[in-house]
Amino acid sequence: MYCGGAAIVFILSIFMEQTTARLFRSSLGKKYVMAVSGVILLLFVIGHLIGNLQIFAHPDLINSYAHFLQNMGPGLWAVRLILLTAVVAHIWAAVELTLENRRARPEDYREKDTIQASYASRTMRISGFIVLAFILFHLAHFTLQVVNPQYQELYTQLEDGTVVHDVHSMMVSGFQNIWISGFYLIAIGLLSVHLRHGFASMFQSIGLRNRKIAGPLEKTSLGLSILYFAGNAAIPVAILAGFVS
Amino acid sequence: MNLKLRVWRQKDRNAPGKLVEYEAGDIDPEMSFLEMLDVVNERLIGAGDEPIAFDHDCREGICGTCSATINGIPHGPERATTVCQLHMRHFKDGDILTIEPFRAKPFPVIRDLMVDRSAFDRIIESGGFVSVRTGSAPEANTLPIPKDAAETAMDAAACIGCGACVAACKNASAMLFVAAKSSQLNTLPQGKPEKDRRVLNMVAAMDEAGFGNCTNQYECSAVCPKTISEDFIAQLNREYLVASVKQSFAGK
Numbered sequence: 001m002y003c004g005g006a007a008i009v010f011i012l013s014i015f016m017e018q019t020t021a022r023l024f025r026s027s028l029g030k031k032y033v034m035a036v037s038g039v040i041l042l043l044f045v046i047g048h049l050i051g052n053l054q055i056f057a058h059p060d061l062i063n064s065y066a067h068f069l070q071n072m073g074p075g076l077w078a079v080r081l082i083l084l085t086a087v088v089a090h091i092w093a094a095v096e097l098t099l100e101n102r103r104a105r106p107e108d109y110r111e112k113d114t115i116q117a118s119y120a121s122r123t124m125r126i127s128g129f130i131v132l133a134f135i136l137f138h139l140a141h142f143t144l145q146v147v148n149p150q151y152q153e154l155y156t157q158l159e160d161g162t163v164v165h166d167v168h169s170m171m172v173s174g175f176q177n178i179w180i181s182g183f184y185l186i187a188i189g190l191l192s193v194h195l196r197h198g199f200a201s202m203f204q205s206i207g208l209r210n211r212k213i214a215g216p217l218e219k220t221s222l223g224l225s226i227l228y229f230a231g232n233a234a235i236p237v238a239i240l241a242g243f244v245s
Numbered sequence: 246m247n248l249k250l251r252v253w254r255q256k257d258r259n260a261p262g263k264l265v266e267y268e269a270g271d272i273d274p275e276m277s278f279l280e281m282l283d284v285v286n287e288r289l290i291g292a293g294d295e296p297i298a299f300d301h302d303c304r305e306g307i308c309g310t311c312s313a314t315i316n317g318i319p320h321g322p323e324r325a326t327t328v329c330q331l332h333m334r335h336f337k338d339g340d341i342l343t344i345e346p347f348r349a350k351p352f353p354v355i356r357d358l359m360v361d362r363s364a365f366d367r368i369i370e371s372g373g374f375v376s377v378r379t380g381s382a383p384e385a386n387t388l389p390i391p392k393d394a395a396e397t398a399m400d401a402a403a404c405i406g407c408g409a410c411v412a413a414c415k416n417a418s419a420m421l422f423v424a425a426k427s428s429q430l431n432t433l434p435q436g437k438p439e440k441d442r443r444v445l446n447m448v449a450a451m452d453e454a455g456f457g458n459c460t461n462q463y464e465c466s467a468v469c470p471k472t473i474s475e476d477f478i479a480q481l482n483r484e485y486l487v488a489s490v491k492q493s494f495a496g497k
């Protein structure tokens with residue numbers, strides 16, 4: 001089965017060679033890479049948020065959900081691989097595009113003004129950079145659990161008797177730390193701002209936008225980023241306020 | 246009215262430039278911006294100084310030759326207006342105006358406010374030809390053109406190639422220009438046969454010239470004296486994607 005898959009990929013890659021070369025070399029190609037990797041990451045963060053919101057239910061719910069994810073085996077690694085590829089592609093395209101953009105205007109204006117460029121669109125680089133730093137910390141904190149190694153010792157028993165990792169307690173204890181919650185809130189805020197421009201921008205980059213849909217698209221983008229922020233902020237705020245314990 | 250100007254002076258492509266201050270006293274508010282510069286230049290010449298070099302031709306907003314960035318906005322504060330059509334009445338007595346060239350690596354400064362925009366010509370050239378029948382005029386209705394396609398093509402064709410889009414873009418991207426120039430042909434049946442090749446070649450020429458990349462802020466469209474829509478950029482993005490994939494599977 002794997003051989004068959006590899007053969008198909010190989011044949012496709014021959015056909016797609018030119019396309020891929022163009023994808024990774026041309027300015028527009030890099031924008032497609034940016035948009036497609038952005039869609040993947042957006043879908044992930046939304047799914048991730050929905051999963052996390054289970055913290056507001058009985059602890060068993062999120063603990064069994066986490067148990068299910070951790071035991072997906074190859075499926076889990078497939079998802080991780082896709083996400084890692086998307087992150088690398090997104091960063092690679094961002095770096096390439098930024099360097100090209102810098103080169104395109106070696107002598108800057110002494111005075112520069114903008115007419116309508118949004119705040120979000122002007123701060124993509126810095127918001128992206130801080131979000132990346134946050135993701136690394138977040139992985140070390142909750143996934144690898146190297147920041148607080150005692151998290152590895154947290155276990156609980158589900159109703160059916162299975163012993164699972166106590167993710168619920170881990171989240172609660174993690175967010176009870178005001179500094180961690182603070183950093184988390186800042187990063188989530190910046191990611192929401194990043195999405196505010198990124199979401200609407202993806203459509204333009206792959207050519208699926210025009211002025212007729214621009215209004216609804218911008219509103220959806222704004223609504224999405226507000227909801228995303230509210231959903232994520234609710235977790236540490238509820239924990240800090242003692243609603244979830 | 247009396248104004249203070251801070252004008253970019255640069256001897257040639259390689260010389261370092263700097264902002265130099267000039268008093269522009271006793272300016273008639275009914276003058277155009279370029280006429281104001283003419284007056285300043287007359288005085289400079291009278292005083293034995295070098296006049297400020299700036300580009301201009303038609304002075305009626307149709308040729309795209311004039312170019313200057315005023316207080317950080319290409320073609321100045323009025324929307325849908327070239328700098329030759331910008332009038333001094335839009336400024337206030339006592340204003341300080343910073344006047345710089347259109348800045349981008351592919352637009353090297355020739356002198357002061359004049360820049361070399363031949364990179365645009367190379368992009369147009371790379372777009373190639375349109376297959377039209379020469380000789381006697383064909384029967385008018387042999388080639389039906391939908392009304393909205395004709396309108397869209399005309400909207401794209403309104404581009405005067407001034408380069409304000411590049412100058413306004415924080416990345417010095419030429420996407421609005423390239424999109425307008427490719428869409429004006431791609432939208433019409435006459436331009437369809439060479440559509441894929443045109444799009445691929447024009448984007449390649451754009452990249453080759455060293456323009457930056459679009460980050461979808463649409464400052465280009467906001468500053469465009471002909472208000473070319475960013476919809477054409479989306480069209481170019483779409484057509485380039487389709488053309489790239491199609492070309493990979495083409496017989497030769």
Ligand code: FES
Pocket residue numbers: 300301302303304305306307308309310311327328329330
């Ligand atoms: S001089 Fe022709 S458009 Fe301004």
